[in-house]
Amino acid sequence: MKLTQQLGVALALCAAVALVPGPTLAQTAPAPSSRADIRALAIQASHARVAPSGPYDERGWLERFYAPRKYAPAWNASTAAAALWVLRQATVQGLDPADYDADALQRQLRAGAAGTARFDVALTSAMLHYLADLRVGRVRSEYHTKLPDARLKQYDPVERLRTGLAAGKLRAAVQAAEPPLRHYGQAKAALAHYRELAGQPYPALPAPSAKVVPGGAYPAAKELFERLVLLGDLPADAAAPADGVYDERMEEGLRHFQARHGIDDDGVLGRGTVDALNVPPARRVKQLELTLERLRWLPDVGPGPLIMVDLPAYRLWALENSGDEAPLEMRVVVGSAVKTETPLFVGQMRYLEFNPYWNVPRSILEKEILPKIARKPGYLAQNEMETVPPNASTADLKAGRARVRQRPGAKNALGAIKFAMPNPMDIYLHSTPARGAFERTRRDLSHGCIRVEHPAALAQFVLGRQRQWNADAIQDALQPGPTRHVDLARAIPVVIFYATAIVDSDGSPRFVADIYGRDASLQQELAARRGRLAAAADKPQAARLPLAVAAR
Template sequence: MTPSSKPFASLALAVLFSLASITVHAGTPDDIRVLAATAKQAQKSGQLTYDQRDWLERFYAPRAYAPVWLGANLSKAAAAVVLLQEAAVHGLSPADYDADGLAAKVRSASLDDAALDVALTRAMLQYMADLRVGRVRSEYHSATPDPRLTAFDPVEQLRGAVEQNTLAAAVAKAEPRIALYKYMKHTLAHYRQLAKAPVTSLPPIAKGDKIEVGASYPAAPALRALLLLVGDEPGAASAPDDKYGADLAAAVKRFQARHGLLDDGILGPDTVAAMNTPLSQRVRQLELTLERLRWLPDFSNGPIVAVNLPAFRLWAINNGDTNGPPPLEMRVIVGTAVKTQTPLFVGSMRYLEFNPYWNVPPSIQKAELIPKIAKDGSYLAKNEMELVAVSGAGEPVRNVDAAVMADLRAGKYRIRQRPGAGNALGAVKFAMPNPDNIYLHSTSARELFKRTRRDLSHGCIRVEKPQELAQFVLAGKPEWTKELIGKAMEPGPQKTVNLKTPIPVVLFYATAVSGRDGHAIFSQDVYKRDPVLEKLLSARSAAAAPDQLSK
């Protein structure tokens, strides 16, 4: 309970003692019955991720439509309102649930106010559902009703919580279970406090200019104060205030690493622009991440591979093992923002291919490779490629004449690249069958991992540490030792290894994340998804305005 909510709770209890002996008006159940029936007949809102029209009827019918929050239960009404007012802890807006409006109405509650009882019930059901599945429809769940609201039925959960006086526990149960959600809540609270502090903006640096170690920098005090505020400067520096010293550069380097910038410790235009980003905007990024985490399914304990696309990072973790070793982390390369964005989805890694063939996707074959082959008859040979009949008949074709070229254009052949040092997939492919034909793989172009912005692929995900990832996913097959995996990745014949148990792979999108240490990591919105989510949330908030909750 927040300090500001305590006076209201005390007031509610006082009102309770003065009204507990009064009998509820006999007409209230009939009024609640009418309101529940009206809600059931209403038109479905296109802004909600769930269909809540029958929730009131399902909630009140087993109790003969008797009120839940009035009379002797006014203390429960006070507790419910406090929970709604604390929705901001989750990055949600209390206004979406009319928290303050309900608080004012409860203070002056009439004992036969059926509309108030129903409005508070509706707000609590909506709040718990939003915590469970998010406020807007995700790309992971398109079906209605959302299956997660079958496993966690807000109606049954709220009814039980009212009967057992466990409202706070029911709300906590609605939260996502992944550990990252808990870390994000703490980081959000921290950044909200940081955003209250006054911050002096740094003077912009023109493109091509930079401040290096040892240079005079009049804004050094402001820079040091900012780095100290956000936790990248551990303490007071020994260098003169107007100098950009080595200790200050080290703190800048830590800041750069947390913001997806080249961590060279040099002050340039991009670094200063990131530093001048208002902390209130960072707060909003954290709030958007909490919403996106609510979209994810519940994962069982065990190995999970998660890729955050705008951060160009992969984590391989053992879900549920909070005391184990830190997650395996590595850089990745994802689909280009302009043409071939990597989609969001949750898949299952089912097998690995060592020394894989690269079966060229039809889109790449048509748009890129066929024109190159037409210009250079030796293109296939130079790139260790061959044509394979789509029908599956015949031997691979490596020499292209006019007839073969015509059949290729007609779609009778597909192109594949043979295993080897120059293969686009590198030494290993991590397969997770899906309609978009997206998978993880190694790469021969390892120099690309040095870039800070790594949206460079056709959609698949290239991993920086393929052998370490192979060791992680093959941990359930002890015969696959580190040495054997290393040998399998050497040039040789293709080999497929099925996993003992499929491993969930999550491709998600978050421009702000937090780790166990509480440090926030911010990324550029390379796919421009944040404004899209903001628009959807605004439409949802308008649909959930206080005047709508009472209808």
């Protein structure tokens, strides 16, 4: 299913929220006998002695929500039904309705609990948590290590829920909470598609006894064809193959499948490809849910040029964050999973260097360069390297009184251009003379910096607002010559993130290996959080109370 079809599924679900009836002033009329109980519960939540373990501290939210309305109940049967519909649709966002006690609250509503203090406060708490989870994620990320998450000042769930409820616009409050990133909408649409596939399990394809090339025999050719059509790698109107024959038409679909699953796209049907074809859609659903969680972590960067790098997908996108134009997309090489993982962070690209020097990091000097100098005294000269200051001794290098750099030229590790985004880790984007690395399916090969496949195209994107830098000027600057420093007219955010499921610019979902093992660790964090919520809800007298109160 292409992105346009996937978006249709997601947008249909979003549109359904708009049909939920909104409250009127008469519908939210106060129930005087409940005010004292609501106030007591709200105050209890504010003073609960529970240290926040996630990205936000909600202990004052209920007081801020109810105090302006003098602790009058917020929900009646109609508005409560609307809110519960929203919570039960949390799966659309890759969230779990159980985290918000949606089913239990639904049962209480059917039993006539609307208007009671405990139900009112519990539903308010559930909605506040849902909006906050949707805005900033459920667990603390590497992008936001301090509380409270600054984004909840720009998007205050208390104010959003209060105004959305008063105006009958719960849908607007939910939509405003979603990350305004193209990739988020695409991943949400892909999730809807793979949930649909997960509801129709398919049998495993048999592994061939030997690799099969086009024209070769494969007894399950018909089933393979159907699988490729189902997954969107062949068009629905493609001609079915002859019985038991893996033909050239199927090869085209298999290459497409291999490319978007991080497999060498040679069109050969082997055991590895069949294993990928047999991965249950439910596992892809989990990957997409983790992607949506990670995209919720990303800081707000606002409109304008944006560069995003997905480490396990070995992909870079350069796009206008507020526009609809197709992004520039290219392959990248990232830090080695064994020694030098590329960190997750958001940088600001501030300048370029054409024909840059490579200043060898201290870690590489000690671990790699000095041993090579010891084995081969002429190593620096042979690799166009020099010491700073000139002619420094090995003792000076070891003691840190001198450093090594590589001169611009054909051997320079950074190639012809460096895209600088100053940061304490000294991570940046750059070109490379080692072009063959981009043809490999696994590309975690660097010391941590990111090598880009099409440096000239990226430079044109980055310098696009500076008229003197057209394509010809960039090509001239890329030719061998002196180092040239070019400041950007405006810094460009560079988001380095991690997702093993993402959607390509052509609308095809891409699933890749978890090279840094981050999927497993995130699943553990989310499972631990779910366990804490379940334990809190199981305490005596705690069911359906706000989470901070229930956990007290």
